[in-house]
Amino acid sequence: MPHEPRAGPGNLGDGGQSHGRRSSERAPLDQLAATPADLLVIGGGITGAGIARDAAMRGLRTVLVEQNDLGSGTSSRSSRLVHGGLRYLETGELRLVLEANRERRVLLRIAPHLVWPLRFIFPVHRGDRVSLPRLAAGMWLYDLLALFRNVRTHRMLGKRAVLEAEPMLRERGLLGGARFYDAQCDDARLVLATARSAMHHGALVANYVRVVALERTAGRVVGAQIEDRLTGERAAIRASVVVNATGPWADRVRTLEDAGAAPLLRPTKGVHVVVDRSRIDHRDGIIFTSPIDGRVLFVLPWGDLSYIGTTDTDATEPPDRLGTTADEIVYLLRSANARFPNARLALDDVRATWAGLRPLLSDKNGRSASSRSRDHAVVQGSGGMITVVGGKLTTYRAMAEEVVDRAVRELRNREGRARRAAPRTDEEPLPGGEAADLSGFRERGLEIGVLPESVEHLLRHYGTEAAGIYNLGGGDRRLLRRLLPPHPAVEAEVLHAVRRELAQTVEDVMVRRLHLYYEHAERGIPAARRVAELMAGELGWDEARIEREARRYEEFARR
Structure with a gap:
């Protein structure tokens, strides 16, 4: 059943949501x-x-x-992909691929501002673990298991077409490849x-x-x-x-x-690195096999940045003390350089990193981390x-x-409770996903003087709830100015993060709400004090607490 949009540009209210202040507070x-x-x-x-x-x-x-x-x-340290599980074809997990393809369609529908289609190129070079015939068979099976309802069906490409799509790929040894579609998301x-x-x-x-x-x-x-x-x-x-x-x-x-x-888990660790997109100069998502160990890796676009991942090794650290090592970072950079030789990525090019643990089931068959x-x-x-x-x-x-x-x-x-049927969680939009057409929200933002790049940022992050951000600046237009130029985030987002999204620390805002930790060259440190000041008015912090919270974030970001 289609849903009527709950918000429109003529009735901005609180972003078109019925999520009142009371229901949005930390209990x-x-x-x-x-x-x-x-x-x-x-x-x-x-x-x-x-x-x-x-x-x-x-x-x-x-x-x-x-x-x-x-x-x-x-959950906030993933590859930021909502994907149908192409690599699971190798392990024969066809049911999982079917389920993942179905769920990808659901998320594209109920959260279009947080999950969006992404085009991929999968190049094949001589000596790769995945051959062109094997890739072609996998692509047809992938589309079949998506019931041919993928964003678009795949297309096999010759060498020339691959290089036209991604000119920076290594030409030597390139045999061809495939173009296919999956989805990217803002996981946090x-x-x-x-x-x-x-x-x-x-x-x-x-x-x-x-x-x-x-x-x-x-x-x-x-x-x-x-x-x-x-x-x-x-x-x-x-x-x-x-x-x-x-x-x-x-x-x-x-x-x-x-x-x-008895333990149920045997977690594996996944590391990603963030670099300037201009260094690799790619247009689409790239999936490729590492020449070092044959593992399938990604180079993924994120605005002006690219992130490369992911490793897949048995975790040796407890989840509370997870970090990245120089060896893990070098492995990802070397793998990317082998496919994009002009990038010449080095440790100094890394803007940020993140590491997450996959809570995988323990495997009695002793399979490797990647094949588990x-x-x-x-x-x-x-x-x-x-x-x-x-x-x-x-x-x-x-x-x-x-x-x-x-x-x-x-x-x-x-x-003896009565039976409760499952709700239609696959139909009700998530907050901000109530309307597919955001043109009215775009026009309204521009009308009230929000910079075009900030308007696009707000629509991408908040969907229809961008209207609520506009309204926060209604009494003080300074709240609609950029928090840390040239990044497009605006000051009102900090208030929204506290009032609507349970943010309790500067790190909560910088890392998981605004992503300045990953997207700003200095990891958002110059704005830490201002973020703390904005939070103080909502959480009742005094001057000493403002200083302490700003300093705590700076120490975290410099680690």
Whole structure:
């Protein structure tokens, strides 16, 4: 069923959303503890946010807690792709490819401002692990499993056509390639939008709240002891069903239920590096095999930047202390240089890096990190806690539906609850995705004097909610000026981040709301003080706190 747009340029209101101030606030501990929940979700990454949204849309009393910021773990450190799983064809995971293609179509529809089509070129050079005939067969199978409903069907290219598309590719040894389509996303903001949709439907969400223990009655898990990491306060939440959706931390949380629980995960580490796009000078996304070890890698466009990734190695660090090494960075640069010899990328060219852990299922067959399954599992522990592990960003909505189906069965079996049909989470747009045509919002921004580049930035990040940003500057047009020129972000976005998106620290704003950490040459450090000042008016910080928060971000960004 098509949805009527909830916003239009003639009725800007608060960005066309019904997400009122009350539903957008971080839930305080006393509110979390006041009423027993039907479902307590531990973990505020994309999977946990998706579970909370699905459950709240079914009318379940839902609470979500996250020990750090929403999406601050794996979910904001991905390859920023919503893809159909081309590489899973190699491992024969056809069901996963079918599911991923379906979910990509859903996300393109319900969040067009956060998920958008991206054209790829896959060049093949002599000696590559993937030959041209093998690539052609894979491309036809990929389109078939997408039911020929991909953004566009693929096209095989000869050597000349590949070089016309991407002139900077190495010509020597080039045999040809393929052009195909997948989708790119703003992973961190997708988490925020999903969590905010859950809040709109009644879920209580609190970041910087960690679970310190599980509550039990007659051996069953019936809630949790929680601690607010910002205030030190503690409280207890009662819940009929508890879900562990903590990604790489899942095994750690399972030991709160059963100290002897066998690990379910064998995480792998993925590193990305950010460089100026002009150094590689590519037009589309590039997928290629590394001449070093044959691993499939990406070079992906992000405005004036490119990011290269990703490594795939068994993780040796705990998720709390994940970082990148010089060897990992050099591997990515050498691999890219081999395909783009004129780039001559060196360590000094790296603008930023990020590393994430894939919470992959342990593999009894001893397969390598790259060939390990990206499928997921939903298991139940001795105390009844439901844990979801594995999976991928693209399929988070389908995973969430499966988990909530399981929780509803538990409620029905244990408490005699009525059956609740799955909601149409594949139809209701995420906040900002209510209208496909944003031309009216573009015109309105230009009318009130927002710079054209800032208007485009706001439409890309917020969709219809750009109107709410405009309105924040209604009483003080200085809020619509750029926060840190030449970056297009405006000051009003900081207020929006605090009021609507649960931002609690300067890092929350710089890294996961505005992306200045990755996109600005100095990682946003010159604006740290101004961001802290804007946040202070919303969060009640005094001068000493402003200084402390700005300094804390500067120290983080210089590491």
